[in-house]
Amino acid sequence: MTATDTTAPVPATPRGGTLTVRLWRGDASGGDYQTYSVPRRDNQTVLDVVTEVQRRQAPDLAYRFACRVGVCGSCAMMVNDTPRWTCRTHVSKVAEGGTITVAPLRNLPVIRDLATDMTDFFDKWQKAGGRFQGSATRDEPMAQVDPSSKARRMADAGIECINCGVCYSACDVVAWDKDYLGPAALNRAWTLLNDVRHADQKGTLDKAMAQGGCGSCHTQGNCMRACPVGISPTRAIAGIKRMSLLDFIGMRGR
Amino acid sequence: MSARRHGSYAAHLGHRLSGLALALFLPAHFLALGLALEGADTFDAFLAFAEMPLVKAAEWGLVVLLGLHLFFGLRLLLLEMLPWRDPSDDRPALIGWGAAAALVLGGVFLWGVI
């Protein structure tokens, strides 16, 4: 069976009508939208549509996915100008007048078509002080961390981040200022600042408040509205600002 | 981008644009007040010019912009200095109330100059 075998069995029942799909095609030197048509199907997700185009019409289409069930974050793309997980985006919810527009994630360099280079995103993770530093050895007893303590609850609210890049794409400050570390990296810093086991508290706070850090966040809130896992980097960054202010006046309690 | 169609984005834009307008207005304001150095007559001449309806309308706009900048700024200070009540609670109510309060200030100004 070849990639463009149109006699292969169709996975789900067509429900009538066609969907017009505009997919961005190109690479780092430029590109444009190309238009395709796929049949409307029940329970169709945007990832289903992209996959159908690649298998039946454009075998050289580049795109990413992995789990296709909304746990890995690999399939994140711009759908009608909003960053989303395409496997969790039902076409019926977003098709405006029978058309959807899919583009690579904003604020990241394009490799080809719908696949972006996430190097900057991960570099900024480190730059924001996101590297955990332990303070105990294997010979010492495990750290006793009360899960209901305020600090642990703050950390827990942010640790489900799977680095999908949706918040980074949603953020306008990331678009305006290439030095801005972005919501995911700063949210990560917040989880470490609330982690009693993290030894480099000062280092992380300094990095999170340095140039490109929390000071650049203007509390627009695009990130928290876009996050598919319900994390609020806006709150995390506000928390780091508060921590920094208290630290500045010598009143940061631990 | 539909992630932008929400209150706190509008609040950011309102806060930023009002700040820019005020920053541009301030030097003019300082220079106008400085006219008092050239004597009460010169100052009075300027104040007479400022009685023109168009100038009063601009002043009304500035009062409202100052109010917007103040109240949207206070909301930011609240968000940055107080613990959040809820992970996604960026106090959207304060946006509406802040805008309303700014318009009230504008209303009091109009009541004073009409």
Add this chain to the structure above:
Amino acid sequence: MSERQLFVLQRLSALVMAPMVLLHLGVILYATRTGLSAEAILTRTGSTWLWPAFYAAFVLAVTVHVPIGVRNVLREWTPLSRGAVNGIAIAAAAACLILGLRAVWAISGWAA
């Protein structure tokens, strides 16, 4: 001056200015009712040293707050370099300070 220090200064100057802005708005709205002639204004502001002192403090807060804000906007919304943006911010600070204190001097009545 580090970004963190600028951030703290921006917030502190905002905190200081919030009650000042409310008082200033009160003064403006009171003045619109009681008269906006040179004599009316200057008699009020020249009546006590507290007015020039208040407005001088206001000017100092503005001199800190406005340039930091303007700098952020220029950095994010224009293609100007970091050096150019810092230069404009410093120039804005100088303008606020000089023109502002001159205006305070003007309404203080001490120049007469």
